[in-house]
Amino acid sequence: MKSSEERWLLDLRASARGDSRAYDLLRSLTDEVGPRFSGTPGEAAAVQWALEAMRRAGLANVRTEAAPTVLWSRGDERGGVAERVELLSPRRERLVATALGSSVGTVGGAVEAQVVEATSMEEIDRLGRARLEGKILYLHHVMPRLRDGTGYNAGGWARTAGASRAAKHGAVGFVIRSIATHSLRIAHTGILHYDGDAPKIPAAALSPPDGDLLHRLLADGGRVRLAMELGCRPLHAGESFNVLGEIPGTDLADQIVLFGAHLDSWDVGRGAVDDGAGCVMALEVARMIGALPKRPRRTLRIALFANEELGAGGGRAYAEAHAGEASRHYAAMEADQSDGAPWALRVPEHRRDSPASKRLAALLAPLHLELDPGPARGGVDVGPLHARGVPFVDLRQDATRYFDLQHSANDVLENVVREELDAATGAFATTVALLLHMDESLR
Amino acid sequence: MKSSEERWLLDLRASARGDSRAYDLLRSLTDEVGPRFSGTPGEAAAVQWALEAMRRAGLANVRTEAAPTVLWSRGDERGGVAERVELLSPRRERLVATALGSSVGTVGGAVEAQVVEATSMEEIDRLGRARLEGKILYLHHVMPRLRDGTGYNAGGWARTAGASRAAKHGAVGFVIRSIATHSLRIAHTGILHYDGDAPKIPAAALSPPDGDLLHRLLADGGRVRLAMELGCRPLHAGESFNVLGEIPGTDLADQIVLFGAHLDSWDVGRGAVDDGAGCVMALEVARMIGALPKRPRRTLRIALFANEELGAGGGRAYAEAHAGEASRHYAAMEADQSDGAPWALRVPEHRRDSPASKRLAALLAPLHLELDPGPARGGVDVGPLHARGVPFVDLRQDATRYFDLQHSANDVLENVVREELDAATGAFATTVALLLHMDESLR
Numbered sequence: 093m094k095s096s097e098e099r100w101l102l103d104l105r106a107s108a109r110g111d112s113r114a115y116d117l118l119r120s121l122t123d124e125v126g127p128r129f130s131g132t133p134g135e136a137a138a139v140q141w142a143l144e145a146m147r148r149a150g151l152a153n154v155r156t157e158a159a160p161t162v163l164w165s166r167g168d169e170r171g172g173v174a175e176r177v178e179l180l181s182p183r184r185e186r187l188v189a190t191a192l193g194s195s196v197g198t199v200g201g202a203v204e205a206q207v208v209e210a211t212s213m214e215e216i217d218r219l220g221r222a223r224l225e226g227k228i229l230y231l232h233h234v235m236p237r238l239r240d241g242t243g244y245n246a247g248g249w250a251r252t253a254g255a256s257r258a259a260k261h262g263a264v265g266f267v268i269r270s271i272a273t274h275s276l277r278i279a280h281t282g283i284l285h286y287d288g289d290a291p292k293i294p295a296a297a298l299s300p301p302d303g304d305l306l307h308r309l310l311a312d313g314g315r316v317r318l319a320m321e322l323g324c325r326p327l328h329a330g331e332s333f334n335v336l337g338e339i340p341g342t343d344l345a346d347q348i349v350l351f352g353a354h355l356d357s358w359d360v361g362r363g364a365v366d367d368g369a370g371c372v373m374a375l376e377v378a379r380m381i382g383a384l385p386k387r388p389r390r391t392l393r394i395a396l397f398a399n400e401e402l403g404a405g406g407g408r409a410y411a412e413a414h415a416g417e418a419s420r421h422y423a424a425m426e427a428d429q430s431d432g433a434p435w436a437l438r439v440p441e442h443r444r445d446s447p448a449s450k451r452l453a454a455l456l457a458p459l460h461l462e463l464d465p466g467p468a469r470g471g472v473d474v475g476p477l478h479a480r481g482v483p484f485v486d487l488r489q490d491a492t493r494y495f496d497l498q499h500s501a502n503d504v505l506e507n508v509v510r511e512e513l514d515a516a517t518g519a520f521a522t523t524v525a526l527l528l529h530m531d532e533s534l535r
Numbered sequence: 536m537k538s539s540e541e542r543w544l545l546d547l548r549a550s551a552r553g554d555s556r557a558y559d560l561l562r563s564l565t566d567e568v569g570p571r572f573s574g575t576p577g578e579a580a581a582v583q584w585a586l587e588a589m590r591r592a593g594l595a596n597v598r599t600e601a602a603p604t605v606l607w608s609r610g611d612e613r614g615g616v617a618e619r620v621e622l623l624s625p626r627r628e629r630l631v632a633t634a635l636g637s638s639v640g641t642v643g644g645a646v647e648a649q650v651v652e653a654t655s656m657e658e659i660d661r662l663g664r665a666r667l668e669g670k671i672l673y674l675h676h677v678m679p680r681l682r683d684g685t686g687y688n689a690g691g692w693a694r695t696a697g698a699s700r701a702a703k704h705g706a707v708g709f710v711i712r713s714i715a716t717h718s719l720r721i722a723h724t725g726i727l728h729y730d731g732d733a734p735k736i737p738a739a740a741l742s743p744p745d746g747d748l749l750h751r752l753l754a755d756g757g758r759v760r761l762a763m764e765l766g767c768r769p770l771h772a773g774e775s776f777n778v779l780g781e782i783p784g785t786d787l788a789d790q791i792v793l794f795g796a797h798l799d800s801w802d803v804g805r806g807a808v809d810d811g812a813g814c815v816m817a818l819e820v821a822r823m824i825g826a827l828p829k830r831p832r833r834t835l836r837i838a839l840f841a842n843e844e845l846g847a848g849g850g851r852a853y854a855e856a857h858a859g860e861a862s863r864h865y866a867a868m869e870a871d872q873s874d875g876a877p878w879a880l881r882v883p884e885h886r887r888d889s890p891a892s893k894r895l896a897a898l899l900a901p902l903h904l905e906l907d908p909g910p911a912r913g914g915v916d917v918g919p920l921h922a923r924g925v926p927f928v929d930l931r932q933d934a935t936r937y938f939d940l941q942h943s944a945n946d947v948l949e950n951v952v953r954e955e956l957d958a959a960t961g962a963f964a965t966t967v968a969l970l971l972h973m974d975e976s977l978r
Contacts (some may be wrong), residue, residue: 123751126628137626174617183580184567185805189943276719277804277944301949308566361720362628501631501720506744 101455104380104521114126114517115510117145119371122362122505129359130402131163131330138355140490142335142371142396149379151337151394159409161332161399166191166281166359167323177267177296180204180317182309187318189267190297190360192251193402194286195295195413197534203228203265203294207306207316213250213520216257225262228318229254230269232307234300237273241429241491247271248282255295256287265320266295269303273495277301280499281358283402294322330523332356332398339382341528348417349527350393350424350482351377351520352410352473354400361503365430365494369508369516371396373427377521381528388528391424397473400428401499404472412475418480423527423534425485426471427520430497431512432489434461434519439485440468440483440534448532452485457528459519464488483534536885544898547823547964556822557960558953560588560815563680565805565948571843572802574606574773579710581585581798585778585814585839592807592822594780594837602852604775604842608794609634609724609802610766620710620739623647623760625752630761631742632710633722633803636845637729638738640767646708646737650749650759656693659700663720664858668705671761672697673712675750677743680716690714691725699730699740703866709738712746716938720744723942724801727748737765775799775841777849782825784834784971791860791926793836793867794820794963795853795916797843804946808873808937812951812959814839816870824971831971833865840916843871844942847915854919861923866970866977868928869914870963873940874955875932877962879903883926885976891975894929902962907931926977930966932959 112320121141128138139156166175177189210216216229233250236243246492248271255266270280277299286292298306309316335355341347346479353370357363374394381392397406411418437456439449444463453463468484478484497507564584571581582599589597609618620632648671653659659672676693679686691714698709713723720742729735741749752759778798784790796813800806817837824835840849854861882892882901887906896906911927915919921927940950 107602119751124750126626134626183567276721276950277947299944301947304949305566305947310561501742504720504744504748506718506747513842515658515659 101522101525104384104525112376112514112517114372114376116401116511117375118364118368118508118513119386119505121368121372122364123297126362128355128357128363130161130356130399131331134185135332135356135398139333139335143354145375146335146394149375150382151378152340153504154337156333156335157409159332159334159398160405162327162401162403162405163330164194164327165325167325168199173321174200175296176319176321176457177298178319180319181315183520187302188277188279189296189302190281191322191324192295192297193281193283195284195322195324196292197322198320202319202321204317204319205264207310207318209307213254213257216254216261216482219261221261224258226412227263228265228267228320229258229263230267230306232269232303233271235271235273235495237492239490239492240488241494244271244495251282251297252285255284255293256290259290259293263293265293267318268297270297270300272300272500275300278502281360282499294320296320296322315319334398335396336398337378337394339378339388341389342387344389345391346420347422348393348420349390349422349524350395350474351524352395352397352426353428354406354473355396356399356401358401358499358503360501362505363503364505364508365503366498367400367428369430369483369513370427373517373520376517377524380521381525390528392528394523400472407473408476411480415480418477418482421477421482423485424470424474424477424482425487426474428471429489429491429494431508431516432491432494433512434459434466434487434489434516436488437461437523438464438466438468438486438488443483443534446532448530448534451530451532452526456523459522461519485523485527485534487519546969547827547968552879555819555960557815557819557956557959560818561807561811561951561956562948564811564815565807569805570802571798571800571806573604573775573799573842576776578604578799578841582776582778585798588818589778589780589837593825595783597780599776599778600852600856602775602777602841603848604707604773605770606773607637607770608768608846610640610768617766617967618739619645619762619764620741621762623762624758630745631720631722632739632745633724634765634767635740636724636726637770638727638765639735640765640769641737641763645762645764646761647760647762648707650753650761652750652753654844656697656700659697659704664704665702670706671708671710671763672701672706673710675712676711676714678714678716678938680935682933682935683706683931687714687938694725694740695728698727698736699733702733702736704734708736709759711740713740713743715743715943718743719748721943721945724803725942726899734920737763739763739765747888769948777841777853778839780821780837782821782831782835784832785830787832788834789863790833790865791836792833792862792865793838793917794967795838795840795869796871797849797916799842799844801844801942801946803944805948806946807948807951808946809941810843810871812873812956813870816960816963819960820967823964824968833971835967835969837972843915850916851919854923858923861920861925864925865919866928867913867917867920867925868930869917871914872932872934872937874951874959875934875937876955877902877930877932877959879907879931880904880966881907881909881911881929881931886977889975891973891977892975894975895969899966902965904962928966928977930963930972
């Protein structure tokens with residue numbers, strides 16, 4: 093790439109700081125549409141919002157593509173018993189808790205049982221049936237606050253797999269300290285997966301201080317009893333839509349740079365950080381690149397995916413629907429870490445020492461983006477393209493604050509910082525623009 | 536006071552930093568007793584806990600004194616409709632809200648009405664019946680974060696008096712942006728007072744982001760409808776107890792230095808910051824002073840008051856029961872600002888320039904306590920002693936974080952910092968010790 097071209101990249105970055113409409117778009121999405129939970133009218137409204145937003149951003153080929161979704165409800169609609177996790181002994185107190193996504197409800201009344209604590213998945217197995225039969229398992233997993241967000245790896249696994257792990261040993265309920273990094277009375281939901289060979293038991297997350305309370309009360313052999321009453325409705329299949337739009341390329345127009353985010357959100361917040369921020373950055377990156385006097389060489393495709401939170405059906409549907417053009421995907425990237433400052437770039441492992449990667453890194457260095465030694469992994473939505481040979485490029489974002497917010501009621505506009513969102517938008521815009529123009533292949 | 540005496544004061548302060556048991560006491564109170572809401576079994580358990588804690592701290596004359604209390608419930612017991620404030624249009628979303636203390640419930644189903652916003656009490660009157668009849672009034676009061684906590688003056692008044700102000704103009708419901716300083720999805724309760732000449736309408740606080748959402752949706756003439764459904768039970772009278780104990784004095788034993796805090800808490804948290812911290816500081820100050828080789832000249836009386844949050848019955852009961860010995864109160868002070876660092880001392884206005892005040896200030900200067908130009912005001916609990924001529928001494932505590940926490944679910948142990956609590960305990964202990972030994976009168 094020539095140095096005149098490097099100059100417009102700097103202009104692009106500057107415009108993202110000064111003129112970005114990302115925050116206003118996010119306000120529109122979260123105020124006017126609000127929660128966009130899989131299978132709900134909110135998700136359907138978000139699809140209409142996204143179609144309109146893409147057209148306004150000047151994208152071409154704006155369209156929907158069918159994506160399987162699921163319907164599940166925690167049962168907190170008007171009048172119903174919502175979610176109750178209550179300390180029964182050594183004293184009574186209703187705790188701050190929320191059902192894990194796709195949990196079964198408590199049919200025929202509350203589950204009331206003694207609580208046994210484990211601090212790891214391995215300890216659940218060590219406790220075994222002798223200790224867990226008929227009990228509620230409390231998993232005391234304390235997630236560390238790390239810039240790269242990797243505390244979510246073990247944490248997400250504990251939340252996803254813990255209930256079945258306990259149920260195999262006869263537990264009748266599962267509660268986990270929220271997979272989150274704060275100590276507020278806010279509970280964080282997130283999906284769980286039931287194993288086919290274990291009974292499905294009700295599962296909920298406690299706010300961190302409520303988990304810590306159980307931990308203290310259980311210390312030194314304390315006896316604790318809980319009631320769990322969850323109004324969750326069974327999971328069943330539905331349909332939603334991915335929303336796609338493009339900035340057509342020029343001489344390399346048949347090559348696609350895919351930049352995605354997910355349009356659905358959890359029900360408990362308004363999906364501002366997870367992943368409204370990613371959606372509006374994608375929309376704004378496309379608008380900015382479309383408005384440049386210099387047309388992109390490759391085609392930029394924006395995809396706003398359905399059903400990331402409750403099954404990742406949107407990403408799978410895209411990979412299947414576009415299998416025939418997988419080889420035309422020059423690169424795929426996604427944004428799903430809110431307004432976190434991008435601090436590192438990842439490219440495909442075998443391309444890390446290539447001139448292309450070094451060129452990318454050198455051009456992005458003024459944005460304080462270093463070339464990360466790890467391989468690009470994509471994310472939940474573009475992930476299914478890996479098996480089809482699509483190269484990923486990751487912008488790693490600072491996740492220090494992200495796990496204070498995602499999957500919780502605190503996922504609202506007020507917890508996105510306009511200046512941070514603009515800066516992240518500029519980093520994504522610059523990276524995407526480079527990918528649209530680079531000579532070298534990433535394959 | 537002689538300089539040898541000043542030395543033991545420094546020793547006292549040092550011991551508060553190193554050996555304070557305040558945090559462990561607070562853990563015991565909040566874990567083992569938990570919420571101590573007026574008129575509930577939790578409040579009764581707290582009285583037993585306090586009696587035992589006073590005996591263990593070595594206090595004499597440990598006793599209870601009857602105090603009127605009230606019973607009121609927000610109706611979130613098992614199975615009941617708890618509290619629902621739901622956006623009906625322009626879209627549906629359940630908001631994070633909590634009833635204000637002593638609010639009436641919505642009898643015969645939800646109140647559903649259009650919302651009208653006011654940003655001040657005066658604006659409620661300007662809107663008048665033409666705009667408010669049959670509407671829900673939303674009071675958009677944004678409390679400032681100030682070290683001295685004075686943002687609570689106007690905020691507390693808006694919360695206390697707003698509902699009746701709106702009802703006089705025909706409003707059928709009242710919602711207020713939580714009187715709090717954060718932007719979390721946490722709603723803050725607090726008492727309201729109904730005027731006798733206005734209809735009693737249901738009243739709730741919204742979390743700050745939910746208030747801000749209404750504010751944005753109402754801008755530019757937007758039409759917003761809300762549903763309010765509150766299960767609050769009527770207020771009725773009950774009885775609880777103040778808990779008192781003493782460290783007897785020596786040559787001036789008939790003079791009383793009263794140091795108090797309130798034992799009751801709101802139902803939504805565990806009363807760690809409001810006012811468990813004050814209670815354990817009072818207990819620990821007494822223990823430390825009682826353990827000194829030097830006996831106090833005056834008598835230290837610790838009072839843990841009932842029913843501060845829902846009527847202030849404990850403080851009134853104390854003032855009435857002890858009217859006959861009011862003149863024997865050398866000074867009264869209270870602690871009700873959690874672990875906030877004490878930063879200023881206030882004395883009775885007419886004593887501000889006295890040698891006694893200057894001596895106090897000079898001795899407390901190493902604790903970074905300045906003499907504040909304002910008059911000591913006491914607080915809700917010792918306040919009723921003012922009319923009986925009892926001099927107050929205030930330690931003003933840093934309230935920068937306090938209104939993130941009080942009256943909310945976040946009022947838990949995890950939001951008290953052990954080191955801060957110890958430092959505050961040291962400052963209170965030193966001040967109380969000075970009051971127990973000073974020659975000069977504060978009257």
